[in-house]
Amino acid sequence: MRRNTVKAALKAGKxxxxxxxxxxxxxxxxxxxxxxxxxxxxxxxHSPIGWTDAGLLFAAIADAGCTxxxxxxxxDHDYIKRVLDAGAHGIVVPMVNTVEExxxxxxxxxxxxxxxxxxxxxxxxxxxxxxxxxxxAHANDEILVVLQTESPLGVKNAEEIYSLPGVxxxxxxxxxxxxxxxxxDGADPTPEEFEAALQTILATGKKCGTPVGLxxxxxxxxxxxxxxxxxxxxxGSELKFMVTETERxxxxxxxxxxxxxxxxx
Numbered sequence: 575m576r577r578n579t580v581k582a583a584l585k586a587g588k589x590x591x592x593x594x595x596x597x598x599x600x601x602x603x604x605x606x607x608x609x610x611x612x613x614x615x616x617x618x619x620h621s622p623i624g625w626t627d628a629g630l631l632f633a634a635i636a637d638a639g640c641t642x643x644x645x646x647x648x649x650d651h652d653y654i655k656r657v658l659d660a661g662a663h664g665i666v667v668p669m670v671n672t673v674e675e676x677x678x679x680x681x682x683x684x685x686x687x688x689x690x691x692x693x694x695x696x697x698x699x700x701x702x703x704x705x706x707x708x709x710x711a712h713a714n715d716e717i718l719v720v721l722q723t724e725s726p727l728g729v730k731n732a733e734e735i736y737s738l739p740g741v742x743x744x745x746x747x748x749x750x751x752x753x754x755x756x757x758x759d760g761a762d763p764t765p766e767e768f769e770a771a772l773q774t775i776l777a778t779g780k781k782c783g784t785p786v787g788l789x790x791x792x793x794x795x796x797x798x799x800x801x802x803x804x805x806x807x808x809x810g811s812e813l814k815f816m817v818t819e820t821e822r823x824x825x826x827x828x829x830x831x832x833x834x835x836x837x838x839x
Contacts, residue, residue, distance in 0.1 A: 575704035578663055578716040580613045580641040584743055584785040589800045592643075594789075594811035595631065598623040602812055603631045607638035615643040615808065618657065619668050625656060629697060632661035636701035643718065649679035651690065658683065659695035663702070664718025666745055671727040673734045679721060680740035684714050688740070720745050720806060725754035729771055736782040743806040744779055746772065746788035776803060 580590050592613035595603055598621060606614055616623060616631045623631070628644065635642035641664070644657035649667035657665060667679045681689035699709040702716065720743045723729060736744060751771065755763040763771070772788070779786035780803060787806025790796050791814065796807050810818075 575708045575712050575716070576702045578641060578718055581664065581716065581718040581742055583612070584718075584805055587785075587805070589805045589807060590787075591796055591800075591807045591809055592641075593809050593815075594645075594813075596621040596623075596811055596813050598627050598631070599812075600627070600630050600634050603634045604638065606812055607635040607640040607642075611640065613641040613643055613663075615645050615666055616662070617645045617811075618653075619645045619647045625660065628657065628662075629660040632657075632663075632701055633697070636661060636663065641718070642701065643720070649675055649682070649721075651678070651682040654679060654682035655691055658691070658713075658717065659698055661697040661701035663716070664720065664742075666720045666722065668722045668747070669724050669728075669750070670721040670735060671725050672731055673738065676721055676735045676738055676741065680719055680738060683717050683719050684740060685710060688714050718742050722747055722750075723775055724750035726771070729774055732775060732778040733782060736778055736784040736786075741784055744775065744784055744786040745806055745808070746775060746786070748789055779803075 583590050590612050592611045592615065594615050594617050595606065596617045603614070614635050616628055618628060632642045642662055643664045643666055644662040645666040645668065646653040646657055649670060654665055665683055670676050670679065682691055683689060685691050685693065693710060696706060699706045702709055719740055721735065721741055722745050723732060724747045735741065752762055752768060755768065755771065776786055785805040787804050788799060789808040790799060791810055796809050799807060
């Protein structure tokens, strides 16, 4: 059975930089999976990608030798079971604020007696180059479980969550964490307040021996965070890469006044 090399690298203390897929294009995924990133995450939380397309994306990524992950809309049994049965090599679970929420997600990703994932499906074994029997026997060891810390409550409960057996990595969504840290009058946290929250997460991860990571938008940001000890790093997305390069070219032509307004993506 194919090993999850990203999970093994994180456990060994090595940084792993990948990117997000939100377009739902198998064509794009096939190229992205050959770009050199060790992992790609198919975003089912903030995109309109459906189940059939998700399965095709997982297959395209896996067939290229890349690790395919799925960010589920919510950390419950049904979503996690479906993406894993569709062939994802691991999950990214958003908005994990409490120990109970973390335990539910972990259990859903593990077959008994460790968890409560039900036995079934066939596509998952294909993406691990395994027979169904081998997959059922070894999936608990190879599925990557990444939980997201995206709120002050998640930061408060970080040590308890990060210490749970079965948590392979922690991932911060900076936008959600910023919005969740807003004051009652809608003011964003100061850069210093936000950075303090990030450093608390990083320190807690190091204390618990659990790799932590976050989403960044530039190579320089990725290098800075890796130097600090962050490991599971997402750099942009295929959508971000496309629109950033497109805007650069359009502005470089100097033929269109003002250019586009796609920097927010």
